Amino acid sequence: MSTDEKANEVSAEAADPQAITPSSKTAGSDSDTENGAGIPIVLFFVLGLIASLILGWVIFPQVLYSQKRQPVDFNHVLHEEEVDDSCDSCHFFREDGTFSGVPKLTQCIDCHEEVNGEDPEEEKFVNEYVVKGREVPWLIYSRQPQSVFFSHAAHVKMGQMECVTCHGHIGESESLKVYEENRISGYSRDIWGRNMAGFKRNSWDRMKMDDCAECHVRENVNQNSVQTLKGGCFVCHK
Amino acid sequence: MKVDRRSFLAFIIGGAAGTALTPLPWKLTDDFAIWSQNWPWTPVPEKGATSDVTSACTLCPGGCGISVKKAAERVIKIAGLQGHPVNDGGLCILGAAGAQLLYSPTRIQAPAKKVNGRWQKISWEEAIKELAVKLKELRAKGSAHTVACVAGSDRGTVPELLNRFLTVYGSPNFFRTPSIWDSYELALYLTQGTRSLVGFDIENADFVLSFGSGLIEGWGSPGYMLRAKAMLRENGGRMDQVEARLSKTAAKSDHWIAINPGTEGALAFGLAHVIIKDKLYNQNFVDGYATGLSARYQRIIGGFPPEIVSKMTGISSGTIVALAKDFAHARKPLAICGQGQGHLPGSLLEFLAVHTLNALVGNINRPGGVWAVPEPDYIDWPDLEMDGVASEGMQQPRLDGAGSYRYPNARYLLHRLPQVINASAESPVQVLFVAGANPGYSLPDTESVKKAFEKIPFVVSFSSYMDETTELADMVLPNHVFLERYEDIPAAAGFPKPIIGLTQPAIEPLYNTQHTGDVVIQLAKALGHTIGAAFPWEDYVTCLEETLGDKWDTLVEEGYWVDAGFSGTDWAKAFETDSAKFEFSNNEINMLAGYSPLKLEGDEILYPLTLVPYDTMRLASGFMGSPPFLIKALEDTILQGNEVLVELNPETAKQLGLAQGRAVNLTTLKGSARVKVHLSNGIMPGLVALPRGLGHTAYDRFLAGRGVNYNRLSSAIEDPASGHNAAWGMRAKLSKA
Numbered sequence: 001m002s003t004d005e006k007a008n009e010v011s012a013e014a015a016d017p018q019a020i021t022p023s024s025k026t027a028g029s030d031s032d033t034e035n036g037a038g039i040p041i042v043l044f045f046v047l048g049l050i051a052s053l054i055l056g057w058v059i060f061p062q063v064l065y066s067q068k069r070q071p072v073d074f075n076h077v078l079h080e081e082e083v084d085d086s087c088d089s090c091h092f093f094r095e096d097g098t099f100s101g102v103p104k105l106t107q108c109i110d111c112h113e114e115v116n117g118e119d120p121e122e123e124k125f126v127n128e129y130v131v132k133g134r135e136v137p138w139l140i141y142s143r144q145p146q147s148v149f150f151s152h153a154a155h156v157k158m159g160q161m162e163c164v165t166c167h168g169h170i171g172e173s174e175s176l177k178v179y180e181e182n183r184i185s186g187y188s189r190d191i192w193g194r195n196m197a198g199f200k201r202n203s204w205d206r207m208k209m210d211d212c213a214e215c216h217v218r219e220n221v222n223q224n225s226v227q228t229l230k231g232g233c234f235v236c237h238k
Numbered sequence: 239m240k241v242d243r244r245s246f247l248a249f250i251i252g253g254a255a256g257t258a259l260t261p262l263p264w265k266l267t268d269d270f271a272i273w274s275q276n277w278p279w280t281p282v283p284e285k286g287a288t289s290d291v292t293s294a295c296t297l298c299p300g301g302c303g304i305s306v307k308k309a310a311e312r313v314i315k316i317a318g319l320q321g322h323p324v325n326d327g328g329l330c331i332l333g334a335a336g337a338q339l340l341y342s343p344t345r346i347q348a349p350a351k352k353v354n355g356r357w358q359k360i361s362w363e364e365a366i367k368e369l370a371v372k373l374k375e376l377r378a379k380g381s382a383h384t385v386a387c388v389a390g391s392d393r394g395t396v397p398e399l400l401n402r403f404l405t406v407y408g409s410p411n412f413f414r415t416p417s418i419w420d421s422y423e424l425a426l427y428l429t430q431g432t433r434s435l436v437g438f439d440i441e442n443a444d445f446v447l448s449f450g451s452g453l454i455e456g457w458g459s460p461g462y463m464l465r466a467k468a469m470l471r472e473n474g475g476r477m478d479q480v481e482a483r484l485s486k487t488a489a490k491s492d493h494w495i496a497i498n499p500g501t502e503g504a505l506a507f508g509l510a511h512v513i514i515k516d517k518l519y520n521q522n523f524v525d526g527y528a529t530g531l532s533a534r535y536q537r538i539i540g541g542f543p544p545e546i547v548s549k550m551t552g553i554s555s556g557t558i559v560a561l562a563k564d565f566a567h568a569r570k571p572l573a574i575c576g577q578g579q580g581h582l583p584g585s586l587l588e589f590l591a592v593h594t595l596n597a598l599v600g601n602i603n604r605p606g607g608v609w610a611v612p613e614p615d616y617i618d619w620p621d622l623e624m625d626g627v628a629s630e631g632m633q634q635p636r637l638d639g640a641g642s643y644r645y646p647n648a649r650y651l652l653h654r655l656p657q658v659i660n661a662s663a664e665s666p667v668q669v670l671f672v673a674g675a676n677p678g679y680s681l682p683d684t685e686s687v688k689k690a691f692e693k694i695p696f697v698v699s700f701s702s703y704m705d706e707t708t709e710l711a712d713m714v715l716p717n718h719v720f721l722e723r724y725e726d727i728p729a730a731a732g733f734p735k736p737i738i739g740l741t742q743p744a745i746e747p748l749y750n751t752q753h754t755g756d757v758v759i760q761l762a763k764a765l766g767h768t769i770g771a772a773f774p775w776e777d778y779v780t781c782l783e784e785t786l787g788d789k790w791d792t793l794v795e796e797g798y799w800v801d802a803g804f805s806g807t808d809w810a811k812a813f814e815t816d817s818a819k820f821e822f823s824n825n826e827i828n829m830l831a832g833y834s835p836l837k838l839e840g841d842e843i844l845y846p847l848t849l850v851p852y853d854t855m856r857l858a859s860g861f862m863g864s865p866p867f868l869i870k871a872l873e874d875t876i877l878q879g880n881e882v883l884v885e886l887n888p889e890t891a892k893q894l895g896l897a898q899g900r901a902v903n904l905t906t907l908k909g910s911a912r913v914k915v916h917l918s919n920g921i922m923p924g925l926v927a928l929p930r931g932l933g934h935t936a937y938d939r940f941l942a943g944r945g946v947n948y949n950r951l952s953s954a955i956e957d958p959a960s961g962h963n964a965a966w967g968m969r970a971k972l973s974k975a
Contacts, residue, residue, distance in 0.1 A: 040245055041244055041245060041248045042248070043245075043248075044245040044246070044248035044252060045248040045249070045251060045252035045255075046252060047249055047252060048248065048249035048251065048252025048253035048254075048255075048256060049252040049253065050252075050256065051249075051252075051253060051256070052252070052253040052254070052256030052257040052260065053259060053260055055257070055260070055262070056257055056259070056260020056261060057260050057261070060260065060261070061261075064265070064269075094287050094288075096288060098287070100287065104286070145272050145276045146276045146280075146282050147272075147276055182269055184266070184270060184272075184273050185272040186273070186276075187272065192265070192268070196260075196265065198261070
């Protein structure tokens, strides 16, 4: 019999109301600790600890995010070779200074009015969307919550920032990664970052408020909203 | 090994400690915070490229140019069009709220017909086929004249298409909804011999004398009037308001002349009396270009010396004389009339009297005066080929009697239609079309209108909304909303120059709706023969483009076409009367009944008070229901919750023992309604003022059931001179609720 089993036996005895008289109950309880019966208690504590750690670190992230594929796979490398103006060719600023974001069908149609190559993804794109005149419901990794005001012009034109600083190397990808959607908030996992603990190695690993603030403080940017002239929260939350 | 309470607790504590070491609680907190700040059901503006579409507003006859801003394919803002001759960037609250009408939940999304009292969706093909069969049957029975149409206007391609359809089908029963323009056009016709529009060069006047017109409350074209009034003030011009209530226009005027309501015409005659007596009139005009002044003076004006007018109007003789002198001595005086926003045709004699004032000072077709603006003439369609049935039908008298021996001058008397229908055993109207109008709400005595509409076997509504009239209809053929369609705007109400606006679609139609013009063309084609042949166009847009001809390109690009050089026809050529002069008096004018203030309906002892309606810019009171923005913007002296407030003089309130905010029953011969009392020194004792535009029973939850519809409590009283409705109020009583 191992020490554990012995301990359990004692513990079981102590727990059995038939085995002890009412008078001995208090004394018995006291002697449990003395007899080393704390070990199973610790064991349960440890079990709970381990179970919760597994739940929190392994199961929870899997449950929290649903895995979604983009409607059409897109090869940034291939397109980068075909266009003249790098990212700006498709992700451009409009005349009024607003940013176009993900291209609309009208831009894609310039080249993809018909199927050009043999890629089944291109065929799907043309048949399902171009021919039917439907916009592709792209899933946007970097979409911020509606309560956030963000201006690309302020960052790219004024701040001279590179796309890669926030968006990472997506422009060098040959296929689109799985979009992990937060089941509660509905936004992409890329906002919180892949690392559940919130650690980051690259500037593009996370896009939470602290990450914005970190850079805004470091670069000592205008601490007041351009629109409302108010400071603090109002820079990003109008 | 047994699991007891202690080990279970240890497990839980361990779990809790472990959980605290995982991202779970912190992440969940964060996610719920984001979720709660961005409720997924909260509508957010669409993202996308913004663009502007140049168009024109159709929500009232104002003819304002608009610039519709879109983000991607969603309309997000409507602003006044910069540089537009009418509104130059300005816009009223209704126009600015137009996007809410586009995305309104009460829009009718597909054609439908009523089966056993319930709406049932049908296809457009079925609807047009069913309607064509019905119309063919009526025609075959020789009852073509029993088809009638109520439209918001009789100008522009859509009303003209409807009218053309009726004519070639064989019915004279086309109706335009009543307004002050009925009386204004008639006053011009009788004195100047022209069928023209009436324009007011307010911006260049130096003294505007308004007989109750809500110059800044939606009278004429709100976009133009607001701008013109601002320019009048900038130029140092004077503005006097004659009105029984301190309206916003009165409050913004130099003088508010409180008058006994309904006696405005007497005051105008009184002023004319002073001007003629003291020979203050423009001799050049009166002697050289006008005739019949002395006859007119003898016949009517002479009976209105200041002392008598003072008794009728409650204005002192001194004020009357001084006002007449100031008016006559001003360089460019302009008198205008028509109550509030001008929904009521009013007394023809009053309009004639006011027009006489303008003629006396020679301010006709002159800068700062009243202008006869030529009717738009761009609609020049091929002549109709009328078959026997059509000719026979057109020989039938109009149901409302307009143009008959009894009402020789009136063109349309819509308020008489329900009376005629209710007085007949079988409805003389078998099929009724309603387009751009909501008579079920806007005609006086709405209960009797409802009764009449229920008696009509088949009512077809072209409304985009489930409004009061559409609720009474048997078939609805929903039109596109103005932001989804092309349409010409043939004029701007009260604007002094010929102008055409073009409404252009900002977005593709959201629902399965069709342009009323297209429906008429298709219906005509389904009927075939001479009727189909009268509509040679493939569709409405082709018809519109062909009709506008060389103006089309300008209209598409600029949104409007204006005859900018028009500055009023010269006196020598302006008048098409027998004498080729302005006629203060002629046989037709002499045939009219004399002037006496109208006696309102209701016994003076049983109904000791007088209910008067008033207009506010913040309520749409025409055929369109107010969108939610307007209700939000209403001050709480008009609406509190669902209850409307009536204005009451503190003196009258004291006599009745009523305090501010007291709930009371407002009763007239036509019905009763619960209202609240709002004490105001700006209303004459003995009057109860109720805003127009509330008390809808249809539309959405933002509008329906709020306040009281003035029209429900009122009834029409025929103007003895024209036959139009001249009832400016209703006898009423208040009792504690």
